Amino acid sequence: MMTTMAVLLMGLAVIAGQGQNDQLSDAVFKNVRVLKGIPVDEFMDTMGMFASSLGYDCSSCHSPDIRTNREAFAIETPLVLRARGMITMVNAINRNYFNGEPRVSCFTCHRGNYSPEIIPDLALQYGELKENPNSLNIFPDRKASAGEVFEKYFQALGGKERLAKLTSFAATGTYSGFNTGGADVPLEIFASAPDRRTQILHMDVGDGIKTYDGRNGWVAEEWRPVPLVALSGGNLAGARLDAVVSFPPAIQKAFSEWQTGSTVIDDRPVEILQGRNPAETPVNLYFDESGLLVRMVRWNKTAVGTVPTQIDYADYREVAGVKFPFRTTVTWTDGQNTFFLKDIRPNVPIEPATFNRPAPFKRR
Amino acid sequence: MRILVSATGLALAIARLAVAQQPPPAGAPAEQVYKNIQVLKGVPADQITPTMRVIARDLGVTCEYCHDEMDRAKDGLEPKKTARSMMVMMREINKNSFGGDTAVTCVTCHNGHNIPTNVPTLPPFAAAYLGPGDEVKPPALPTVDQVLAKYVEVLGGEQALRKVNSLVMTGTRQNYAPAAAAAPQPFPIEQYLKAPNLSLTIGRPANGANSSGFDGTTAWTQNAQGRVTQLAGVGASRARRDADFYLPLNMKQQYQRLTVTRIEKIGDRETYVVVAVPQGESPESFYFDTQSGLLLRHQVLSPSAVGNVPYAIDYENYRDAGNGIKVPYTIQIVGPSRPDCAKITVDKVQLNVAIDSSKFAKPAPRTP
Numbered sequence: 001m002m003t004t005m006a007v008l009l010m011g012l013a014v015i016a017g018q019g020q021n022d023q024l025s026d027a028v029f030k031n032v033r034v035l036k037g038i039p040v041d042e043f044m045d046t047m048g049m050f051a052s053s054l055g056y057d058c059s060s061c062h063s064p065d066i067r068t069n070r071e072a073f074a075i076e077t078p079l080v081l082r083a084r085g086m087i088t089m090v091n092a093i094n095r096n097y098f099n100g101e102p103r104v105s106c107f108t109c110h111r112g113n114y115s116p117e118i119i120p121d122l123a124l125q126y127g128e129l130k131e132n133p134n135s136l137n138i139f140p141d142r143k144a145s146a147g148e149v150f151e152k153y154f155q156a157l158g159g160k161e162r163l164a165k166l167t168s169f170a171a172t173g174t175y176s177g178f179n180t181g182g183a184d185v186p187l188e189i190f191a192s193a194p195d196r197r198t199q200i201l202h203m204d205v206g207d208g209i210k211t212y213d214g215r216n217g218w219v220a221e222e223w224r225p226v227p228l229v230a231l232s233g234g235n236l237a238g239a240r241l242d243a244v245v246s247f248p249p250a251i252q253k254a255f256s257e258w259q260t261g262s263t264v265i266d267d268r269p270v271e272i273l274q275g276r277n278p279a280e281t282p283v284n285l286y287f288d289e290s291g292l293l294v295r296m297v298r299w300n301k302t303a304v305g306t307v308p309t310q311i312d313y314a315d316y317r318e319v320a321g322v323k324f325p326f327r328t329t330v331t332w333t334d335g336q337n338t339f340f341l342k343d344i345r346p347n348v349p350i351e352p353a354t355f356n357r358p359a360p361f362k363r364r
Numbered sequence: 365m366r367i368l369v370s371a372t373g374l375a376l377a378i379a380r381l382a383v384a385q386q387p388p389p390a391g392a393p394a395e396q397v398y399k400n401i402q403v404l405k406g407v408p409a410d411q412i413t414p415t416m417r418v419i420a421r422d423l424g425v426t427c428e429y430c431h432d433e434m435d436r437a438k439d440g441l442e443p444k445k446t447a448r449s450m451m452v453m454m455r456e457i458n459k460n461s462f463g464g465d466t467a468v469t470c471v472t473c474h475n476g477h478n479i480p481t482n483v484p485t486l487p488p489f490a491a492a493y494l495g496p497g498d499e500v501k502p503p504a505l506p507t508v509d510q511v512l513a514k515y516v517e518v519l520g521g522e523q524a525l526r527k528v529n530s531l532v533m534t535g536t537r538q539n540y541a542p543a544a545a546a547a548p549q550p551f552p553i554e555q556y557l558k559a560p561n562l563s564l565t566i567g568r569p570a571n572g573a574n575s576s577g578f579d580g581t582t583a584w585t586q587n588a589q590g591r592v593t594q595l596a597g598v599g600a601s602r603a604r605r606d607a608d609f610y611l612p613l614n615m616k617q618q619y620q621r622l623t624v625t626r627i628e629k630i631g632d633r634e635t636y637v638v639v640a641v642p643q644g645e646s647p648e649s650f651y652f653d654t655q656s657g658l659l660l661r662h663q664v665l666s667p668s669a670v671g672n673v674p675y676a677i678d679y680e681n682y683r684d685a686g687n688g689i690k691v692p693y694t695i696q697i698v699g700p701s702r703p704d705c706a707k708i709t710v711d712k713v714q715l716n717v718a719i720d721s722s723k724f725a726k727p728a729p730r731t732p
Contacts, residue, residue: 052484089461097453105482108473112485118469118671136483299483308438331486 006183011051023230030074034084038303039232041219045302048082048333052307053106054114057334070225087304105305125309131263134297134308138261138274149271149287154248156291157323163249168192171344173326175201178335187339194250196355197243199339201255206361212239213355220358225362234281238309241283241298248293251275255283265295281306292316292323307333320346403448407669415669417701419447422470422670423478426542442480451670469671508622509727511636514657516612520689525613527686532717534712537567540702553708559609562724576609579724590730598645602664605642612659613729615640619648630660630678646672658682658690675699685713 025043026032035046058066060254061079062176065072086106089135093104109116144152154160169191186202201208206222215237217231230240252258255275262271263286270286286295296311314327328339338363395401397409404412414665420426427436430444439445450470473480502620516573535552551569556562564577572588583595583603595603603619605611619640626652628637635651638678641647651661659679663673676699724732 009536049484051488074389085461089457092460093453093457097449103482104473105484107484108480108482110466111475111481116468116472118466118472119474119674132481132485134485308483308486310486333484333486 001019006112009082023226028226030071031076034087035303040226040229041231042233042300042302044335045235045300045307046304048306049106049302049307051112052114055112078355090304091222102301102305103146107305132363133263133265133286133295134284135271136284136299136308138259138263138272138284140259140261142264144260144261144271146252146260146273149260149273149291150252152291153287153293156323157248158318160249162321163247166193166247166320166346168348168350169246169344169346170348170350171341173339173341173343175337175339177330178339179203179337184340188343189341190337190354191243191246192350192355193247195243195247195254197239197246198354209358211355211358212228212243213357214243216355216357220361222361228358234235234298236299237280237283238300241296242311245293245296251285267269284342293325321345322346391464400439403451404669411668414666414673414700417670417699417704418670418673419470421700422474422476424474424476425478431476432652452668466671471671475666503601503626503627506636507627508638510626511624511638511652511657512612512615512622518690520687522613524688525610528689528715529609530686530715530717530719531555531557531609531691532719533557533691533710533713535708536705536711538709539569540705542702555607556719556723557607558719558721558724561604561609562605562719562721562723563603563607575727576601577724577726579726580607580721582726583607584726586727586730592727592729594726597666601642601645618642627654633660635660656682658692671725673700675704687714689715 010361022038024036025038025040026036028040029043032043036045038046046060050061054060058073061077061083063072063077064074065075073142073274090104090106094100094102097196110118154163157163170188171189171191173187173189175187176182176184180185180203185204187198188202188349189197190199196214198209203223208219208221208223210219211217211349217236218228219231220228241254244254255277257276259274259276260271260276260361262269264270265286268288270288273285273287275285276282281299281301284295284297287294288294288299295313297308298311299306299308309330312329312331313327314329316323316326317326318324324341324344330337330339369692370646386529391583392409393405394407394409394412395405398412401412404415407415416427420429423429426445430441430447432438432440434650454468454470458466462468462622475481503731516525519525532556536550537555538550539548542548549570551567553565553567555566556564561580564575566573566575567586574588576585577583583600585595586592594600608614608618611618621639621641621644623639625637625639627634629635630651634654636654638652640648640650646665646667648665649661649663650659650660651663653660661676661678663674663676665674667673675697678698679694679695680696682690682692685691691710691713693710695710697704697706697708699705
């Protein structure tokens with residue numbers, strides 16, 4: 001199933017290669033009826049919302065012909081029509097009963113199932129209450145201040161002094177995930193303090209580049225029908241965060257307000273720091289007992305509700321006196337990707353053009 | 365042995381009696397019985413209490429979340445206003461988007477929380493990557509005939525079951541109160557069952573005996589005040605099915621369709637879930653232990669104004685009751701709220717006791 005998704009995802013029928021500024025759903029994709037006028041990257045996240053909320057992949061709704069022909073994404077199947085009806089229904093519910101706030105999403109009813117529950121589960125009342133560690137609503141506590149958690153984190157990484165000396169790095173490694181069918185492909189990462197980062201995947205089907213230049217972010221992937229996607233909203237904020245966590249002292253300053261809480265991940269207690277900026281979705285950072293960052297959860301608001309992305313950091317190893325997570329696992333609504341580093345070269349000069357907007361790949 | 369299954373309807377009837385001391389007259393609409401009914405007009409009054417319990421459970425709240433502690437009819441709390449609007453919304457969603465089917469209820473969104481979630485929980489992707497055609501195969505399930513045959517066998521076998529034609533059980537029933545209140549005193553309970561389909565259950569709490577029975581054609585209950593109610597609809601047909609003394613042998617006669625649907629855990633026991641559809645009624649589920657073959661749970665659905673409500677009757681502690689047949693000595697009723705729950709502990713089971721059939725007849729009302 002995952003391999004099928006690898007081939008299909010982002011393979012929607014495309015009208016034309018557009019400039020990055022007018023990359024709106026109905027201008028780029030054919031036969032968009034309800035989800036009009038939203039950025040392409042957000043449009044893809046709405047597909048992720050459907051998939052994760054219903055336990056589906058692309059071919060659950062779209063025509064089976066999408067396996068061989070991207071144009072087939074535009075075909076109206078009964079489930080595509082049903083999905084349109086459901087989006088209209090959700091919009092009406094939120095408009096009529098919740099003052100237009102996005103209180104109800106696909107997941108509210110579906111919760112991972114094609115057919116939502118109408119009969120209460122008896123275990124609900126008598127079973128053990130399970131806390132979702134990834135919840136956007138944390139229960140603030142005052143066990144430790146945000147400053148103390150950051151201090152412990154910096155200390156665990158090697159100390160502020162050594163961290164301050166880290167101004168850039170270049171890394172190589174491997175990537176595997178939903179779009180490699182589990183196979184490892186070569187990976188390069190370049191980062192420059194405080195917040196610039198570029199990652200390059202060398203897939204069999206071509207290169208994939210993701211860049212954040214300190215202000216803007218892009219994804220250019222050779223195998224995709226949209227040759228260059230400008231990141232927007234939560235995806236742009238996420239690209240910035242990926243750059244910022246490469247240079248930990250910058251994290252604390254990246255948000256104007258921090259709240260602390262605690263929860264449990266895989267039976268281990270963790271401290272949560274929730275960072276907030278005005279008019280942005282928050283970010284949750286999770287620190288284990290040793291003080292190291294083990295998880296980040298961030299969100300993107302879409303036309304059909306908010307979708308999460310979870311990034312797990314593991315296998316910390318020391319490079320030039322500073323600890324780096326050598327394994328990063330990104331879990332999102334449609335799949336999971338793992339970045340495994342083999343070699344990190346700290347403080348190497350990096351050509352500034354590395355962080356420029358990638359040139360769009362030639363459309364195939 | 366019929367106690368295995370028959371406890372269901374009777375236990376439920378008593379569960380209701382134990383709570384509603386003066387149940388509203390059957391058929392009266394809510395607005396004639398209760399004050400300040402606005403949205404639930406036309407709903408049968410006897411569905412109001414179950415409906416309120418469903419709402420409380422589906423949202424994980426108590427009555428006082430919406431209602432004044434002393435005067436339930438009084439308005440003033442914001443959540444009560446919201447609840448009315450949500451019931452209107454629920455009807456509208458079902459009417460406009462699902463052709464009037466009850467496709468959406470409170471629990472569909474709320475799932476036990478007063479504020480429903482709207483952010484997806486990420487699915488467990490950690491599982492090994494699957495390739496094309498690597499669809500996960502569902503576990504092989506036995507046939508209904510195999511599950512039922514094993515059930516009959518572990519109860520003692522058809523021959524032994526047929527040698528029994530009546531059963532008298534005595535025990536203790538513990539009801540539960542809302543979380544804030546102290547648990548009520550346990551009280552004695554007795555049950556008389558006779559082939560082919562007669563049943564009588566009597567509970568004796570301190571405030572007066574209540575009873576329920578099936579006389580072969582009519583299902584009835586009598587409350588502590590002496591009032592007698594004849595059951596109709598789902599309640600009556602459920603009582604009729606449950607009164608079948610040889611139900612383990614007659615499952616195929618009592619249910620139009622039986623299907624082994626899945627394996628599900630009850631506590632740490634794995635069970636085969638058999639969905640049993642009675643003609644023209646909502647499905648029931650029977651949970652048979654995959655190892656021992658015994659029936660561990662019978663789940664039924666009761667109607668309310670905000671969708672069907674599940675009640676589970678859990679059978680535990682099976683022991684030999686004589687004549688080589690097994691009977692559960694602990695029966696737990698699990699309903700939507702604590703007052704709907706009860707535990708019955710069986711002290712004594714007697715088989716083949718002579719019981720006059722007139723004992724099961726619908727009694728005349730008694731004035732208190």
